[in-house]
Structure formats: structure tokens, C-alpha cells
Amino acid sequence: MNSWLRTIFGLEEGETPAGGETFWEFSSMPQGFWLAASAILLLGSLAFICALYFRERQLGIFQRSVLALLRLGCLVLVVLILLNPRLLTEIRIDRPGKTVLLLDDSASMQEKDKLDEESFRVIARATDLDPGRQPTRSEIIVAAVEKKLAVADEEEKSSLLELLGRNNELAFFTFGSELKEVGPFVNGQAPATAQGETRIGDALVEVVKEFERDPLAGIIVLSDGRNNSGASPIRALDAISLGRRVPIFTVGVGIAKQPMNFVVQELSIPSLIEVDYPLEIDAKVLLSGIQRTVKVQLHRSRQDGRDRKLVDARNLTPKNKMLEERLRFTDRLAEKGKYRYTLSIERDQREIEWRDNLQSAEVTAASELRRVLLMAGHATNEYRFLRNLAIRDDGIQVSCWLSSADTEYPQDGDILITELPQTSEELREYDVVLMLDPQPSTVTPALQDALVDFVTEQGGGLAFVAGEINTHALARAERFRKLRALLPVELASARAPLSGRIFDKGWLPTLTARGRSYPLCRLSNEPVENLALWQRLPPFYFWYQASRLRPGGLSLLQKESDIIAATHRLGFAEVFYLGTDDFWRWRAGEVGIHERFWAAIIRQLSLGKQQAGTRRATIETDRDRYNKEEDVRVNVRLVDSRRRPVESAAVEIFIESGKKPQAEVQPQRPGESAASAGEKIRKRLTLAPVPGSPGRYSGIFRTAEAGHYQVSLGEEARSFFEIVDIYAELEDLSPDFRSLEQVAESSAGRFFTVSPELRELGDPGLIPDASISEVLARRASTVWDSAMMMLLFTGMLVLEWILRKLWRLN
Structure with missing residues (x-):
């Protein structure tokens, strides 16, 4: 100047x-x-x-x-x-935008596929290589991104890498068992290393962390898609999407080879069912590489393995050595109790993996009416429709409390109340508490203490629905911290009330990887139809910002980085969070969706009290099956004889391999002795207290050894899980394009194969300039x-x- x-x-x-x-x-x-x-x-x-x-x-x-x-x-x-x-x-x-290229350099990428005539022509056009010399998958995919392409209005040809580099800077990495930064791919030179594992999910998470301070325009994964270790790519997307939205583009390479294997891919059962009510059991099996008729059996037993009975059996015959079949079974439970269903496929000695021939799931049969306390701050549309649903449902006894009602106005419900419960004894009458944007004046310290006891000690279910009027105050004030500590998310503290804002732009929630498989989000039994249904439901308008999960929380629905639906377990109890009260808008779409959604939530939340019983110690894992070297989170809850939480500096548990529930014991493989299964593992794991949750302890277990495991705390509490080694790197060389498609679809990216259409990846509108100017x-x-x-x-x-x-x- x-x-x-x-x-x-x-x-x-x-x-x-x-x-x-x-x-x-x-x-x-x-x-x-x-x-x-x-x-x-x-x-x-x-x-x-x-x-x-x-x-x-x-x-x-x-x-x-x-x-x-x-x-x-x-x-x-x-x-x-x-x-x-x-x-x-x-x-x-x-700060220039970054486009990251991830090249798979695992052993399977050194495979030289035998090409048929059509594949020969497609690869020749896409790469200019001579497929007759049988190039490796790695050589094919590197040649494809380096091939010179004619560009409109330009005299000189440019490679796909050059086109991608016009909008954003390029960064090159290889991955297998570990992530490595490398130089640009030049002259068709592909990495010659052959790592023994493929960790696509871990590589995606590490790359996003590597560039957490840089504007990421997109990630391009060059792979055959065969993930055999670490976190699955779909689950990795959940961790990525909570921090930032990064489109992932996948390019698949390889010719499919059918592994010789039978797999139970899915077994879906509601957690709670009424006695003598039709129980629908959905399953998905995959028969690959072996041409023969195979028997699939569904057994039912008590949770401890007693009273094992055959429910149904089906004979399946693959066509051309390949069959992917969805099955539905129906059963009725005549008595209350906990049951285990096991779906198994008979074994064939030619299979490369036997541990995935079986899968189990548990269900609780109950006959009691579910007692529900429905409290709301104002008579919103969500409250009115939910109140009517609960009153009409013969399996629900509801008591309503509308804070904005006149003092002379009688409250609604099957059982009328004249004042809001304030003590744990008064809440003991209920199985579920539904809080719809409750008025702050009603959330007294006494009620908060009672809710903590109701959830953590009694196993009662809690659902909290955020709203425009009161949630803002509940998220900010220190006096509501006990209520907030029960939720699976951390509510954002808005600077100003939301009641005066206008939410006039419609949006659709996005199912997370966990959400796609979670029972409450399964509006249709067919996965493809379920995704399509979520995309055509009427849009929401309001949402409350919450972008951080508490430890153990599962995000089910999101709007970009904001969590719209989440859940977590506190001992036997489940706490459900909904970040919008616009679900009533579904009534304008598919008939009955809104009613089925809320009925499923109430049934799911009411399960906790029936499970709690009188046990002093409970132990559980967040899932029943894991890939090797995935984190197994173990949760323990301890109470004394008066149901008060037991607090300690740490809790020690034991994890033993080679043990499974009695209902799942299988005959040994022909020629396999008990000793041949490998040396038994017995490890001690120390669990740390969960902050803000007295009597609860949590820890992480990880192993590379596949098999069945038992986690135990003395004789009173035990749980089972399985570590699955999907395939060794060279046991199954067939590409997994379906996984690559799901990763691209879930991240708003796109899937390509090595074909002439791959040139569309260089379109500047597909991966736009992501550079930013920072102050x-x-x-x-x-x-x-x-x-x-x-x-x-x-x-x-x-x-x-x-x-x-x-x-x-x-």
C-alpha cells in the first residue's frame, strides 16, 4: 500500500x-x-x-x-x-485437489488369465497390449490407464492419467497387506511385488487419513476386488463417510473363475417374535464350482443346544456350477424362550473352505404385551400418527404424555396417566420409552436418573427423536448431560433455536453399510428392492446435526456427514436415535411403511427387558462373524445382587479357540483329526471401563487365526463368535466385481472394467477440480x-x- x-x-x-x-x-x-x-x-x-x-x-x-x-x-x-x-x-x-490412484499389488494381480475371443478383443482395444502373450492383471490395468486417447478439439492424444491430472494432482499408491506410496506408472511398468493379502477396506481408510488435510477429489481403485483380510470395503465406507464424502471409482480387472465352495451368505431373523406368530426367516446361499445337487437344512434348537429339530430342508442344483439363491423359511414358536436357528449346507470334500457352510441367528419368543411410554413436547405430525398406531396395535399398551396439552386435557393412551413418571420404580412398568423432542421442563434431574436406571439396570429400550423446537435446548444445557450420555450420538450444540428456520429443501437419507443389513432398516426383504425403496420414499426436510458417534454406536442412516439414525447397546438395552421427525411423510408413499417401521422399533427395543432377567454378568460381541484381523469388540456388563453396577479399574476375560455353541457342532472333515485343526488358543483380555457407563467394560480382540471362539467371564457369562478366513490369496483367483460395484455405488462413484468405456473416467465432469483457497x-x-x-x-x-x-x- x-x-x-x-x-x-x-x-x-x-x-x-x-x-x-x-x-x-x-x-x-x-x-x-x-x-x-x-x-x-x-x-x-x-x-x-x-x-x-x-x-x-x-x-x-x-x-x-x-x-x-x-x-x-x-x-x-x-x-x-x-x-x-x-x-x-x-x-x-x-491447495490443489488430489486424485488418488490405488493399485492392487497382491499376488492375485500377477495372475495371467486365459482369455476367450471376446475378452481378447475388448482388452486389446482398451490397452493396445497383445493379449496373446498373456499379460498379468496388473500389466493390463496399468496399460489401460496409460493408453493414449483421442480428445475432442485436440490434435495430440492424451492418456487417462494425463486427463485426470488436468483437474487435480495425482498421487499413486499400491496396496496389498500394506499401503505404499509409489511414483507414477510409466511405460506400462506395473509393480512386480506380490503381497500375500488384499486389504481394500484398510487401504481406503488409510488413504483418507493420509490426505485428511487435503481436498480429495476422488479415489480410483485398480483391483480385481478380491478382499481377503482386514475390514471389508463396505464397512470401511462407514468410517470414511462420517468424516467426509469422497467418491470412489473402481476399475475391475480379471476373468471370473468359480471357486469350489458352498457359502451361507446371509441368515436374517427378527430379534423378537410373538409366540405362535409366523416367523419369516430369510437366507442367501451361494453354490460355486461344483456341479451336484446339494441339501440345505434349517434346524431350530434352544439357545443352549437342547431340543434340536429340523425345520425344513431344500435340495438345490447349480446351473453351470453356479447358483446364488435366496431362500425363505416359515416357522412358529409355541413357547416363550430363546431359540437358535442354524442354516447349513452339506459339505463336499472338494471345497476350499468349510467354515462358511453354516450360519446361526437367535430369536426370542415372547407373549407379553409391550408397555410403552410415549412422551412428546408438542403435537407434531410424527406424534399424532405414532400415538394412533400404538393405540390401534393390540400388542402394545401405550401411555401418552403431551407436554403442550392443557392441564385439564386428558392424556391419550390405552392406560391413561395423570402425571409423568419421575422415578425408576414408576418406569419399571414400561418396556420402552419413546421421547419425541421432549419439552426441557419435563426432563427433570429425577427423570434423567430414572431413565439411566431404566436403560442401564432394567434393560428398558429408549428411542429419542430430535425435533425443531426443543432438541436445541437439550443439546446445549449442562443439566441434560445424563440424558445425552444415553444416546448413541453426540448432539451438535446449535447457536440459535431451530424453530424459526425454514427447511424447504427435500433430501433422502442414505443407508450406511450397517444400515443395509440392519433389521429395522429392511423395509423390503430383497436387498436390491430395499435400496430402491429407500430411494423412492418421500423426502425429508428437517434434520438435526449430529456427526459424531459414541463408542459402540452404529450409524444406520446419514445425510452426508450428519447421522440421521443410530443405535447402540447399553448392556441388554438398546437405545435408538432418530435425527428427524419427518418419518410421517412416508405415509404419502408406500402403504404401511411408516407403521411397520415404528412397530419394528418398538418390538426391537422391548427385547432388552426380557433378555435382562436376573443375570449378574453379561458378555457379548457386536457381531457373530468377523474376517481375520478385524476388530472384535467385547462388551461386559456387571451388576451386584441388588442390580447395582459393579465398578472396577478393569475386568479380565478369557478368549478360547475351538469352541462353539452345542447347536453348531459339526462332523469333522473326512481324514481330519481333532488335533489337525491347529493349536488351541487361550488368551486373556483386559477390558477397560466405558466412560459414563458404570458397570460396563469394553475391549478389542484381534487375531489372524480363523476358527470358532468362546469369550467367557467365569461360568456365568459366555458368548461365541467366529473368525473367517475368506480365502487365502491364491486359493481363489476369481475377481469380485460385485464388491467393487457396491463400493462405487455407496460412495457416489462409478464402477468400470478394462474396456473402451474406461475413457469416460477422464471426463472432467466426473472428477471435477477440487482445489480450494484457504485463508x-x-x-x-x-x-x-x-x-x-x-x-x-x-x-x-x-x-x-x-x-x-x-x-x-x-
């Missing part, structure tokens, strides 16, 4: 940093109505001054103009002072209070006074 300008504005040397961008800011500029009113007042003042001075007939036009200009100048200076002008200087840095430093300098500005203002007033005296004006 020039020295004379610094003098006028009263700025010191160095007050405006060199190399910065300088611009003006009027910090007191009025907005809206006041801006229009101020502008009218200013224009009126200017007109008045001009009219006043041009009425002085004894002066000439020049003299009148000079006096008017001096007075107008004073007025303009006063207005500028009132607007509080500041000189802002910003130092910015441009490193900003300095504001006030300019109206300088000595020169004051001198200018007083100088104009004095000059006008002198001229008026010289020209003999009053």
Missing part, C-alpha cells in the same frame, strides 16, 4: 502484511429492512442539502455548488464512520479513527464556515 494511503488511514508500517489480498469491509452495514430504510434516509438527506443550498439566490452557481459539496462530503464521512469501515488483509494459499492469516485494520480522517472532517466544516463568512452568508 502506498505511504500516503497509510497516512490517511492511520496505518502503521507492516500493519498490512506484504503479499496479502486487501479489500474493504463495512462491519456495521445494516441488513434487510434496515438497509432499505437507511438508504432512503440517506438519499433524502442528500436531496435536502442540495435543495437547501441552491435556494441561496444571492450566490452564484459555483459558490452554491462548492458549499453543497462540502456539506455533502461531511455527511458522507459521517455515514462511513457509522458503517465502521475496516481494511481486511488476507494471506491465502491455494492462512487475516488482519482487520480500522481506518475511520485516524488523525487524517478527523482532520479531513473538521477541515471541511471549517472551510465551509470561512467561505460562508467571506460570501456574507448567515
